[in-house]
Amino acid sequence: MDLIRLKNVNKKYKNGVTxxxxxxxSIKKGSFVFVIGGSGSGKSxxxxxxxxxxxxxxxxxxxxxxxxxxxxxxxxxxxxxKLGIVFQDYRLLPKLTVFENVAFAMxxxxxxxxxxxxxxxxxxxxxxxxxxxxxxxxxxxxxxxQRVAIARAIVxxxxxxxxxxxxxxxxxxxxxxxxxxxxxxxxxxxxxxxxVTHDKDIVNAMKKQVITLKDGRLxxxxxxxxxxxxxx
Amino acid sequence: MMKIFRMLSxxxxxxxxxxxxxxxxxxxxxxxxxITLVIVAVSIIASFNVENFTKEIEKDLTIVAFLEQDAxxxxxxxxxxxxxxxxxxxxxxxKGKEKVKKDMQxxxxxxxxxxxxxxxxxxxxxxxxxxxVKDAEQISxxxxxxxxxxxxxxxxxxxxxxxxxxxxxSSIEKVAYGVVIALIVVTVFLIINxxxxxxxxxxxxxxxxxxxxxxNFSIKTPFIIEGMILGLIGSIIPVLLTTFGYLSFYKHFDGxxxxxxxxxxxxxxxxxxxxxxxxxxxxxxGMIGSASAVRKYLKV
Numbered sequence: 001m002d003l004i005r006l007k008n009v010n011k012k013y014k015n016g017v018t019x020x021x022x023x024x025x026s027i028k029k030g031s032f033v034f035v036i037g038g039s040g041s042g043k044s045x046x047x048x049x050x051x052x053x054x055x056x057x058x059x060x061x062x063x064x065x066x067x068x069x070x071x072x073x074x075x076x077x078x079x080x081x082k083l084g085i086v087f088q089d090y091r092l093l094p095k096l097t098v099f100e101n102v103a104f105a106m107x108x109x110x111x112x113x114x115x116x117x118x119x120x121x122x123x124x125x126x127x128x129x130x131x132x133x134x135x136x137x138x139x140x141x142x143x144x145x146q147r148v149a150i151a152r153a154i155v156x157x158x159x160x161x162x163x164x165x166x167x168x169x170x171x172x173x174x175x176x177x178x179x180x181x182x183x184x185x186x187x188x189x190x191x192x193x194x195x196v197t198h199d200k201d202i203v204n205a206m207k208k209q210v211i212t213l214k215d216g217r218l219x220x221x222x223x224x225x226x227x228x229x230x231x232x
Numbered sequence: 233m234m235k236i237f238r239m240l241s242x243x244x245x246x247x248x249x250x251x252x253x254x255x256x257x258x259x260x261x262x263x264x265x266x267i268t269l270v271i272v273a274v275s276i277i278a279s280f281n282v283e284n285f286t287k288e289i290e291k292d293l294t295i296v297a298f299l300e301q302d303a304x305x306x307x308x309x310x311x312x313x314x315x316x317x318x319x320x321x322x323x324x325x326x327k328g329k330e331k332v333k334k335d336m337q338x339x340x341x342x343x344x345x346x347x348x349x350x351x352x353x354x355x356x357x358x359x360x361x362x363x364x365v366k367d368a369e370q371i372s373x374x375x376x377x378x379x380x381x382x383x384x385x386x387x388x389x390x391x392x393x394x395x396x397x398x399x400x401x402s403s404i405e406k407v408a409y410g411v412v413i414a415l416i417v418v419t420v421f422l423i424i425n426x427x428x429x430x431x432x433x434x435x436x437x438x439x440x441x442x443x444x445x446x447x448n449f450s451i452k453t454p455f456i457i458e459g460m461i462l463g464l465i466g467s468i469i470p471v472l473l474t475t476f477g478y479l480s481f482y483k484h485f486d487g488x489x490x491x492x493x494x495x496x497x498x499x500x501x502x503x504x505x506x507x508x509x510x511x512x513x514x515x516x517x518g519m520i521g522s523a524s525a526v527r528k529y530l531k532v
Contacts, residue, residue, distance in 0.1 A: 093437060
């Protein structure tokens, strides 16, 4: 079963730049996919369209049964509840503790207190920060902050986890830790993970499905792919 | 259902937190609402009073129709039927010439001495109808219709004075309403701007809320409630002013403004109504202002 399906997707920005050309792509449920490509290859645009930060100019995008291309602004939240998103810059709230930051994602959906507490602790445990529950983000290292962000992204048990260069700000050691966390989530929860990156070492070490973009076109889609400099 | 309740209580809690956390910003909004509402309250009191004494004066307005000398009792019956048919007639009273004579005699001694030797036959006075109308603005039309009826010789209703008075009052009222509306619009814009500042300082929080799938409703509600709280706080001083200001004003003038003709509205329950309106306007202004400010941040 495909969790993500793109059909003839084009994206042209208002300033005239075309970021995505006629893209067809499908991603299976439960898979772990890297999206690689140089700057301006359209990988960021692709991921933004998947969580409906951007709308495609034409074509069809279906994520978990939701027709993203036709989703109205007011209904975007319905899509967002089905997926988790992790960014390079963590996007945590500085005045909230680790627990509060993760619980925030459930509170705003109106979840029950006990349920919030239970799921929040589970997610924090999954990313290995059980002993930092009451710390504030600025007391944590970059890798730990990113793990908080991951915990927040998976607390609602989404089918899909989108990661936009999650290791971009981290050193190789911390990056590998993050990758271990992500792989663990993928295996244990069956969460489909789509990760945009330009970290060669990570891609080569993980041996996962790799999608290569160049100038807005999909040029390579390989199971157990590697980071090929010549393509980019 | 519980979910909505939880979300609502969370919104109210957040709104109160935000009001006090960003107190300097809140104070700007509150004082701006306060100033507007004071003027709005004064305008409301003025226009209600104007409306009141327009009505009082209108109540006293009567058309007096004088009949021809030779009008018989059949003619009078006929006229009563016709007058009854007119839309604008509220009530009428027939006064025969003998009754008119008696009334006038009672009124003054001079008349009494002159009229005392008039017999029933040579009474030169005329039978009259005194007609009260429903709508004072239509009084001249009604008077003209009555004048055209058979056996009516003359119609009087204080033409020039009445028209001028009614016109003057209705234009005072319009000006007052205009001022109120203009002020409300200005305040709404000011509120929009102050709330925008509050929202700007919480932009990050809003973007994360959007990211994790909070609905627009649950993002908006705290801000809208915050606006309502600001409006409510902003209406405290205007309400006090309305209540105690009008009470002392009323006492000072003993219920009449300048002449016995212009009677002020009794303070109770009028001050409660006026305060209610002021509070309502305050809350609505805060609500509309913050709703439109937050809308801009919710577009993707």
